Amino acid sequence: MNLKDRLMSVLRHEEPDAIPITAYTILAPRGYKERQLRNIGLCLVDLSTPVYGFKTPNVTMETTEHVTSFSLDDRYSCVAQQKQVIDRTYNTPVGTIREKYKRGYALFEWPSEWAIKELRDYQTVKCIIDDTEYFPNCDDFSKVERIMGDDGVAAAMTPKSPLQSMLLDLMGYTRFSLDYRMHRAEFDDLYEVFRKKQLEMYRIVADSPAEIVLLDDNINGVVTSPKLFEDFCVPFYDEIADMLHAKGKILAVHLDGKLKCLRDLIARTKIDVVEAFTPPPIGDISIDEARATWKGKVLWTNFPATVSLEAQLDRVEREVVNILRSAAPGHDFALGITEDIGDIKSMRYLEVLETITKTVAKHGTYPIAKS
Amino acid sequence: MIPLLSTVPYGIRIAFDGFSVIDSRILESQVKRAMRAVSPQAGLAGEILERPILDRLRDSIVSIDFERVRKTCEEALTSGIPPTRVISEGMAPGMNIVGEKFQAGEYFIPDLIAAGAAMEEGLKILEPHLQKGEERKIGKIVLGTVEGDLHSIGKDIVSMLLRTAGFVVVDLGVDVSADRFVEAVRVERPRILGMSALVTITMPQMRNVIELLQETGLKGQLRVILGGAPVSNEFAETVGANAYAPDAVAGVNICKEWVARGDLQ
Numbered sequence: 001m002n003l004k005d006r007l008m009s010v011l012r013h014e015e016p017d018a019i020p021i022t023a024y025t026i027l028a029p030r031g032y033k034e035r036q037l038r039n040i041g042l043c044l045v046d047l048s049t050p051v052y053g054f055k056t057p058n059v060t061m062e063t064t065e066h067v068t069s070f071s072l073d074d075r076y077s078c079v080a081q082q083k084q085v086i087d088r089t090y091n092t093p094v095g096t097i098r099e100k101y102k103r104g105y106a107l108f109e110w111p112s113e114w115a116i117k118e119l120r121d122y123q124t125v126k127c128i129i130d131d132t133e134y135f136p137n138c139d140d141f142s143k144v145e146r147i148m149g150d151d152g153v154a155a156a157m158t159p160k161s162p163l164q165s166m167l168l169d170l171m172g173y174t175r176f177s178l179d180y181r182m183h184r185a186e187f188d189d190l191y192e193v194f195r196k197k198q199l200e201m202y203r204i205v206a207d208s209p210a211e212i213v214l215l216d217d218n219i220n221g222v223v224t225s226p227k228l229f230e231d232f233c234v235p236f237y238d239e240i241a242d243m244l245h246a247k248g249k250i251l252a253v254h255l256d257g258k259l260k261c262l263r264d265l266i267a268r269t270k271i272d273v274v275e276a277f278t279p280p281p282i283g284d285i286s287i288d289e290a291r292a293t294w295k296g297k298v299l300w301t302n303f304p305a306t307v308s309l310e311a312q313l314d315r316v317e318r319e320v321v322n323i324l325r326s327a328a329p330g331h332d333f334a335l336g337i338t339e340d341i342g343d344i345k346s347m348r349y350l351e352v353l354e355t356i357t358k359t360v361a362k363h364g365t366y367p368i369a370k371s
Numbered sequence: 372m373i374p375l376l377s378t379v380p381y382g383i384r385i386a387f388d389g390f391s392v393i394d395s396r397i398l399e400s401q402v403k404r405a406m407r408a409v410s411p412q413a414g415l416a417g418e419i420l421e422r423p424i425l426d427r428l429r430d431s432i433v434s435i436d437f438e439r440v441r442k443t444c445e446e447a448l449t450s451g452i453p454p455t456r457v458i459s460e461g462m463a464p465g466m467n468i469v470g471e472k473f474q475a476g477e478y479f480i481p482d483l484i485a486a487g488a489a490m491e492e493g494l495k496i497l498e499p500h501l502q503k504g505e506e507r508k509i510g511k512i513v514l515g516t517v518e519g520d521l522h523s524i525g526k527d528i529v530s531m532l533l534r535t536a537g538f539v540v541v542d543l544g545v546d547v548s549a550d551r552f553v554e555a556v557r558v559e560r561p562r563i564l565g566m567s568a569l570v571t572i573t574m575p576q577m578r579n580v581i582e583l584l585q586e587t588g589l590k591g592q593l594r595v596i597l598g599g600a601p602v603s604n605e606f607a608e609t610v611g612a613n614a615y616a617p618d619a620v621a622g623v624n625i626c627k628e629w630v631a632r633g634d635l636q
Contacts, residue, residue: 102521102545102546110522112521173481173484173524173527173528174484174488174527176481177480177485177488178484178485178488180481181435181485182437221479222618223479223480223481223524225480225481225482226479228479228481257600258600261476281601281603282571282600282601305571305601306571306603339571340570340571340572
């Protein structure tokens with residue numbers, strides 16, 4: 001099987017010839033090393049290109065970027081230094097809101113000042129959501145699919161579900177926790193506006209050429225409690241899963257945190273793939289337990305970054321073997337690199353990635369013996 | 372005295388079960404006056420009458436009822452309970468129960484945050500009534516998320532829980548360099564340094580901070596505790612930290628134990 005077919009066979013619940021090993025393109029090296037890794041089995045997953053576009057006719061956004069150092073000769077060095085602050089102001093017919101982000105590793109942005117700071121900000125955020133108009137925009141996605149060829153897949157990445165977006169992008173943990181208890185009417189009202197708008201987006205995604213839809217939800221059960229997950233996430237996942245399944249799509253959800261308390265609820269959802277599942281020590285469910293609990297779902301497991309970062313290469317190899325044995329015989333199972341394990345240009349990173357890929361190639365032939 | 376002590380509190384319990392807060396407060400103050408008039412053991416009588424208020428405050432924290440926390444704090448002051456006692460015997464036990472429920476998987480981070488905020492509401496009412504020097508401060512801790520890591524949630528929750536437990540917290544924020552940690556230790560002279568990391572590749576920064584503390588001779592003056600999802604006990608030992616906290620509540624409990632054992636003297 002080629003790399004793409006191997007991964008797709010797992011995602012379609014078919015038998016692969018071997019366990020797929022994948023890495024997001026942003027976490028894969030470039031050039032000779034990339035080709036070498038692909039040649040020994042590393043399948044690339046591109047998440048860079050959405051299948052929809054959007055416009056906001058009545059809302060404008062101004063962005064200011066603050067950097068700690070700058071050179072006309074090397075304008076982008078500030079990014080590498082991770083001291084970049086992005087200050088965004090949204091002007092809407094009902095008011096203005098402001099948010100600040102810091103840019104971190106791999107250019108990920110982390111909020112340092114949330115958009116919703118006061119109760120009146122709910123109205124402004126609702127106005128922005130209401131004003132958003134989605135439209136199909138699949139040309140670039142199709143180009144990426146062609147570029148990936150048989151060496152990987154392009155997945156349509158979608159933003160966090162409404163609840164997770166409110167928690168992680170719009171108000172932060174403290175405001176979220178307090179407003180959920182003390183301003184429930186406003187909280188629920190915003191959620192509902194958000195939910196309806198995202199469903200408009202998913203209708204477009206469902207009609208797109210993408211076969212895999214990856215919802216970037218970053219769930220951690222310690223924060224998104226079973227009650228929140230059951231009341232908000234489960235019905236939302238099921239609603240979009242019905243929509244996507246009707247058009248033959250596979251719904252994967254990025255669930256990379258501690259999930260033990262959500263274990264049974266996740267089993268009940270209609271999602272197809274638990275993506276970025278992370279076993280202990282970062283996660284709190286073993287692969288055996290996850291496989292037993294989530295029968296019928298694909299477990300796309302993240303290789304734990306703590307092992308990658310700290311361990312000697314022989315321990316990395318042993319860990320890969322242990323994971324593969326836990327997943328034996330290996331149906332509905334893929335292994336992936338879904339979180340930073342260091343500077344992708346460093347020798348250490350390349351050695352770890354090579355060790356993982358080689359070990360999967362050596363021990364991951366399907367079906368895998370349990371011991 | 373025995374009949375009085377055994378029957379009157381029982382009557383109060385009945386009243387508390389069946390009456391509104393206002394009714395029970397009137398009854399309580401009347402009974403309190405009557406008891407003080409007839410009993411030389413007014414302190415004991417006071418304790419019997421004050422306990423329900425403190426217990427109600429504890430329960431208000433556990434049930435995260437902001438309004439009830441505010442009202443019960445005011446009621447406690449009106450009843451003459453010293454503010455330090457309201458904190459240590461009412462609100463702090465409530466937060467302890469919240470922490471236990473978190474560790475038992477019954478409460479989650481939003482509950483911890485809300486309970487902490489409810490306690491801070493109560494503290495706003497009580498603090499103006501504390502005598503100078505009476506503030507319940509049990510130790511100073513410097514906290515921060517290490518350089519390169521922009522996550523604040525774990526650190527913020529630890530900070531809030533430490534404050535409600537009576538610590539003075541110097542929160543350096545996120546993306547804190549080793550130099551800034553060491554400078555803060557030099558200036559603030561805390562007994563504990565807490566470092567957090569959520570991004571795996573920033574964990575080595577914890578080692579850098581500890582090494583710099585050792586180089587500057589400051590390590591011996593304080594205890595270092597590490598937290599964050601990718602951090603482990605093994606890692607904490609390797610880099611020379613004194614403790615690793617698997618979660619915020621465990622971290623605060625370790626700090627409280629150090630204080631209780633006198634390890635920070």
